[in-house]
Amino acid sequence: MAFSPNASQVDDGLKSELAKKGIVVTTLNQLYNWGRRSSIWPMQFGLACCAIEMIATACARYDIARFGAELFRPSPRQSDLMIVAGTVTKKMAPQVVRLYNQMAEPKYVITMGACSIAGGPFIDGYNVLRGIDRYIPIDVHLPGCPPRPEALLYGLMELQRKIDGQEIETTEWYQKGLKREYPIPDFGPHGLIPKFNPEVWNPRETENRKERYGEPILIGRKDKAPNLDLPPAPPRSAAPAPAAPPPEPAS
Amino acid sequence: MLSTADLKTKIEAAIPGTTLKLVRESLLLENPNDLLKVARFLKESDLGLDYLSSVTGADYLTYLESVYHFYSMAQKSGPVVLRVRTDRQNPQIPSLTALYRGAEFQEREAYDMYGIVYEGHPDLRRVFMWEGFEGWPMRKDYQQEDSETLEMADVAWLENQGVKVPEPIKAKAEELEKQGKRALAQKPGQPEPQ
Amino acid sequence: MIFGTGILQGLMVTLKNFVTSYFKAPDEGGIFTVEYPEKRLPEKERFRNFPFLLYDKNPENLRCVACDICAKECPPKCIYIVREFDKDGKPLKRPAVFDIDFTVCMNCGICEEACPFDAIYMDHEFEIASADRHAKLLYHRDDLLKSNEYFHKIRPTDASAIDARRREAEEKKKAAEAAALAAQKAKEAAAAQAKPPEPPKPAAGA
């Protein structure tokens, strides 16, 4: 089946003129996208702190229902959007990938909060995955820790904008040979196997974090344990050691 | 509430054979095997320490330690801090779960993080990490993996799944394999672990 | 009590809330929704989201002196600073690179607290979202720069307090400089005065 190219003569000005008279002119694409973007059903799936802000977004004050996205579905089969709201740990990552695989096309992913984007403040933990985009493709990254409910709405609007730009003819899920299921990582002896999926994510040529900070978790490595058996130091030094004065402003 | 020193003499008098040592505000039990006896005494004597608030593992490089904080709910007194030391290679401490149910998960946590084996624990498994995880992540010498470099196991897994691994990544993994090394997270310039 | 009265009472509550939502103010039980993007909640002055760098007057004149304190204090380590050098390799008091990784930042505000030069503050901007985390969410120096006027707009009380403090410090510094200069001059003058007679020291001791 071939679609004829969109050669409509109706421009935006004429459209609004017609709309005033009660006639709506639209293209199939626009109708299709309008329908899809106005009824994004997110998955009811909270991981950590951001999930609470997600619930707050669904509640009275922010009311995600105004965007047609209030129907939080507990089952991946019924949802269009996965909001990865919270830290994805290595123990949880296989389940997240599995849920993504189980979602029906078209499917979108918003990573909400710093943790799900790149590990966030917990990036150096031994059990924290440095970003879920190592295993699945992400549509919108939404930084913040946690993002305000308004920011989540903004992210949703960003996704709607993305949906508006899609066309029936070229969308991935109507193409042949679509592969949108990604291998689910296994638990290994030291972490996940594999550490990332090179089909989706590759380490950057210059890995900023490693280059710049090394591994910050080792900064505090100490080779001398405190000896609590010794009696406490005399009361004079019971107070914290006198600090170096902070640098004087404006030198 | 008794002072720690009084408590020490009281326990030593009540349970012959135990030796306690004052460490700051806490009592160090010299022989870990006496732990159950001492805890029973704390719970059942007139001290009435019926509530085990916290069990903590800790790594002091030359030995591992398990710290117990006891309180009394009935008398609203406490805390009594008890600590037990064990060696790093074969860390074994009797479990208090039979006496205090509240120790169950906390001992599992200390086992998970430090590898302290609590003898007599009904269900000593890892609690936070998965089964099959190697190493004790909270010990000070734990080496984290480098999450940006693939190892040969990862490459083999990916190829088994039909994922094409880019050449440079694969070459790096093979190089590591040849040298018999793991991809570890290290600060640049830090000496390599033995 | 008849079975079911509890449920009926509960239903009355929901009905009452439904009806009053049409008449009352949001705080009294009326419609509580704030229709973001059209309407917004009033911004709280202290609200903090991501950090930004402050400059006075023009972007060349930024307050940051690349002292690296915020980068060291940052708990999750998301700030990266490289000092700028001039042609002769002499270090300048300004950053060549100032990167903040928004995918790691946790909005704690410790950089703002620790900065001794009033150069870094927390922004109110939260409408940041992007499909590319590497290119768009790693903010560089020029993306982070914002003017003092902007700071006054978002946090009037803090900004004026800080400006007042800075002015005072500046004046004090100037006064101190002037005083030092005057002292220097006086010293020189005194030295000049004292020089001609030149009291012979050994003589005084003898």
Next chain:
Amino acid sequence: MTEKTFSLHGAGDMDTQTLEINIGPQHPSTHGVFRMNVVLDGETIVSLKPVMGYLHRNHEQIAENMSYTGSMPYTDRLDYFNSMSNNFGYAMAVEKLANIEVPERAHYIRIIMAELTRLVNHVSVIGFLLNDLGAFFTPVLYAFREREKILDIFEEVAGARMMCNYLRFGGVKYDLSPEVLARIAGILKKFPKFLEEFETLLTKNEILCMRCQNVGVLPAELAVSASVTGPMLRASGVNYDIRKADNYSLYERFKFRVPLGQKGDVYDRYYVRILEMRESLKILEQAVKEIPAGDIMSKKMVPFLKSPRNFKPPVGEAYARVEAPKGELGYYVVSDGTAQPWRYHVRAPSFINLTILEDLCIGQKVADAIIILGSVDIVLGELDR
């Protein structure tokens, strides 16, 4: 399905086969990423094993590599409903360690904030409990409406809705302005009315009563031996509130009572929380009225606000605990005299209160296990750390 056969109806009856099911980690009513391996005989639970660690994000390890103040924002993320209480416990532990005095006004501000978080927590947890019962979202909507009003105050005072990062060792970060105090007083005036309404909606509801009463009964002896704390312990009738037992901060100055349950079932746990909110309101009213003027930071600690890395407590150890809304939140900190703690441990109430989950659930139906879990009130950030 297991091979093992099993009968609960006495010998000679029908032989039934047990069924193993897995609830979670992605399940709408496990309050996050919590998993239960349940063995069922029909609808009745024969065994239940909690599986944790899906949100284990290495809080302790990260804190041991961080300056003392640097861990403060991380404690916010432990129990993300009540960041202020978490800050409170941690600040107390370090103050004990370094022997820091806190000015009176700062104590009052801390207490005000801690009690406000208690309101936030209890009101949300009741909403979620009702969610689990099947009253989908209506109570949560009511609860979150009140929560938003309190969060507005947090945002105005501390700068963030959830992750306040407000307390500092030796005091608090910002002062409370008279306007904020007036707004808190305004909330206190309206909150009892909301509680009345909430109670009319729920407390006498027959369905709620039938679902909750005599479900998940926790006997007092077991509760004490299993180190259960917080509203859950008091619902079983044990009079133990750390605010009274330890008299930490300035709690002895305030008049309030400790509500106790009788049976220790889910309904008691629900009702103890409602009563606790009323007591919190009492504390808040007194605190807002009596708050003295003065410093908000100890003089000794003011320089360290600007340079947290220079704060080095002397070698020693300290354990401090507070009555967090979920139970006893304890922090165990060992200092080796450097800028980072040698050992940092959190005694998380959600984690330890779960010890007896299996005991509560055995013999109950699957649907009851969900509400028992809801009434235990867990938060995964704190459970797994």
